Amino acid sequence: MTFRIALNFEDGATRFIDCNAGEKVLDAAYRNKINLPMDCSDGVCGTCKCRAEQGDYDLGDDYIDDALTAEEAEEGLVLTCQMVPSSDCVIAVPVPSSACKVKPADIAVELVAIERLSPHRVRVSIKATDAGLPAFLPGQYVNFAVPGSGGTQRSYSFSSAPGAEVATFLIRNIQGGRMGDYLGKRAATGDRLILNGPLGSFYLREPRRPMLMLAGGTGIAPILSMLEDLAAKGANGHAVRLLYGAHDAADLVEVERIEALAARIPGFTFATTCSGAGSDHPLTGHVTDHFGAADLNGGDADIYLCGPPEMVEAVRAHVASCGVTVANLYYEKFVPAQAEALAA
Ligand SMILES: Cc1cc2nc3c(=O)[nH]c(=O)nc-3n(C[C@H](O)[C@H](O)[C@H](O)COP(=O)(O)OP(=O)(O)OC[C@H]3O[C@@H](n4cnc5c(N)ncnc54)[C@H](O)[C@@H]3O)c2cc1C
Ligand code: FES
Incomplete structure (x- = not known):
């Protein structure tokens, strides 16, 4: 049996490797000609510390507290020289891909x-x-x-x-x-x-809390990919809310597909809004006009936000003005x- 491990480097480059059952991630990476950061390879120095974003794994029991504290392990940090996956995993590697001899x-x-x-x-x-x-x-x-x-x-x-x-x-x-x-x-x-x-680095994390997805224009593209994944794998019982905005109603494309996804994702709701002057769309204005502090679940929410840079900045400012610190706000700006x- 092998598990698919996605190594997401600091610069966003991502490599997928196969890790054999019982194999340590550092060894699997090395076998795939990827030099992940390491020094002792014995669970002592902490140089190989990464963040497991997704998946099930054994942390290993052959490392010292100086290398990985219980609090760090609780937060999802791992030592790749000790970590043995028991499912597909996503691991965020805190160095650029070039430092590990990886080229997209x-x-x-x-x-x-x-x-x-x-x-x-x-x-x-x-x-x-x-x-x-x-x-x-x-x-x-x-x-x-x-x-x-x-x-x-x-x-x-x-x-x-x-x-x-x-x-x-x-x-x-x-x-x-x-x-x-x-x-x-x-x-x-x-x-x-x-x-x-x-x-x-804008990718769907393991659903751990309610999700609010905010898309402007073609910023709906990566959100659709995420929704497809949630439809296939489930959202762990968490609610998913999508607000999708465009200037004109004609540009609110793929809505039928979103409706079909809504039928496949329990707890998924969505609304669309148009910001063009004089629009007769049922909801008008920007996505920021359609959510507030009450929609942020007291901060226990993950926000996924994508669109033009101005829209992303406006939403971030709006979230900050809500006076609620959200667990995570992941965003992608479609910078020209x-x-x-x-x-x-
Ligand atoms: C990480 C990332 C992901 C992206 N994903 C998508 C995606 O999924 N779908 C998508 O449509 N785009 C996406 N983009 C934007 C995309 O990469 C291009 O910038 C865009 O498609 C314009 O490319 P172009 O070659 O047609 O125009 P260019 O040759 O780049 O530009 C021609 C002219 O149009 C202007 N211009 C460019 N973009 C805009 C704009 N948005 N509004 C007004 N004027 C503009 C330029 O300043 C220039 O004057 C993404 C960008 C990034 C950084
Ligand atoms: S390489 Fe030293 S703890 Fe992993």
Whole structure:
């Protein structure tokens, strides 16, 4: 038996390795040519300390308190030189991937569909060529090399569940944008695309408390991937609330899919809102107009927030103004790339 271990490095790069039953994570990583931080490998120095974000494991009993205290273990910290997984796990490694000789991989995929869902939204579907689709955690993104643009890269979050045969992305098609122009003018099914990743620290954690998900525009993409995962694996009985905002009703895409997910996730509710002036959508305004302190469960809540930078900052400020400290606020900003800076 083997377990799938996701090593999520400080810079967001993520590598998946197989760990044999009874094998220590440090040994499995080494076998996979990943040099995780370590010194003594005996549970004495604490150099290999990481955070287990998800999964079941044995901490080992051959380490000293100076290396890992009971409080640290209680918080989810682990010594990878001692830790033996008993399920798939996600481990946050507090150093950059380059320090462990890890480079996010380039993967060639095939474009299988480009669907215009609204004037400003395109759903892009890809499938594997020889190497398979990249493994990823729900919420993560990859960098696309935009075909015919001299190696320019753009980041896009998966909107599909990990492991699906066809992976999807939800892209705002910006006229005059590098990716916008490719999708609008040149893209054709059968195109070969190069992706690099997976990347990012915005991924679904083990559900331990009620979740509030806040999406602005195409920021719904990684949230959809998370919801697919919750539909498949359950939310451990916790409530999940989604607020999804866009400027125009036409850009509130994938709502039917969210309705279908609502039927599969017990305790999941959602609402959509439009911020465009004069909108006749049932809810209007920004997502911040539709939640407050009373929706934060006294702070025992995990917030997942994704959208344009201004929206993310507005929500963070709104949460801070609620006067409730939430357990976790995970967020991803869809920061527009500087074409020149990202050109190869
Ligand atoms: C981690 C991460 C994940 C992302 N995931 C997604 C995703 O899932 N879906 C998605 O649609 N986008 C996502 N983005 C944004 C995406 O990477 C691109 O920035 C965006 O698609 C524009 O690319 P482009 O090549 O079409 O335009 P560019 O060539 O980058 O820009 C062309 C012009 O449009 C302007 N511009 C770019 N973006 C915007 C904007 N949002 N509003 C107004 N003007 C803009 C630029 O300043 C420039 O003047 C993500 C960004 C990050 C950092
Ligand atoms: S490497 Fe020293 S405690 Fe793990």
